[in-house]
Amino acid sequence: MSPAANRRPEWREEETEGLKKQILWISSSYMKRRSFITTASSIAVGSLVTTSSVRAEIVLPALPYAPAALEPHIDAETMSIHHDKHHASYIAKLNDALNALGKSDANAQDLIKDISALPVDQQMAVRNNGGGHVNHSMFWQWMAPAGSGPSGPEGALAVKLQSTFGSIEDFKKRFGEAASKRFGSGWAWLIVKADGKLAVTSTANQDNPTMKGVVPDADLGTPILGLDVWEHAYYLKYRNKRPDYITAWWNVVNWAQVAKDAATAKI
Ligand SMILES: [Fe+2]
Secondary structure (H helix, E strand, O other), X not given: OOOHHHOOOEEEEEEEOOEEEEEEEOOHHHHHXXXXXXXXXXXXXXXXXXXXXXXXXXXXXXXXXXXXXXOOOOOHHHHHHHHHHHHHHHHHHHHHHHHHHOOOOOXXXXXXXXXXXXXXXXXXXXXXXXXXXXXXXXXXXXXXXXXXXXXXOXXXXXXXXXXXXXXHHHHHHHHHHHHHHOOOOEEEEEEEOOOOOEEEEEEEOOOOOOOEOOEOHHHOOEEEEEEEOOHHHOHHHHOOOXXXXXXXXXXXXXXXXXXXXHHHOOO
């Protein structure tokens, strides 16, 4: 392979009939190595336009454990489908939306905080799929194999949960109710509000507690624990018994991660 064929993409200026254009030149061999770049060998981007043709490339984060690692509480097949199919689908659709918006390098967590700032025709796509990606990325981290870490909240988080809800058991009861009473698909959350207080909330579909203008102001905050109560999260094993899934899920909560997120949110 010649050195020229390996050259990185570069902007070149060309003038045709008095019209100046900036052309992004990409060698075909470079494209094979960098599949996120569009398939044309050179892309005219218009007169004096410097818009990049690089496509959005949010990738599916790997599960931090094997799909079977949460058994018997959450089965391997559910985890595989949930991660490899559902989460992957949110990402594919989010990338489509980002490309339509020309925001190939957008940070999904930042983007979903202000959905109303986006063009109306892409708001729902970002809300559903950006939310889906962000929610699931955190959800995988909030779980760990049973017995691999603390069995419950400790330290400052435990103290704050007790002072807010009365006891750890009362917090779990409140959270479980939010999860079981969520009509249809959605999430239950433990959030840290702007004033530093903890609260248990619930959102529909893939809404996230950071979504201003989507979530009621009183329910806005930084999520430090969340439970997916979409049927795709439990139906293979628990069928219609969502409360049994919620009860089992407490066995695989990654309290070390929750404590870390609580510290970051400055409880
Ligand atoms: Fe899910």
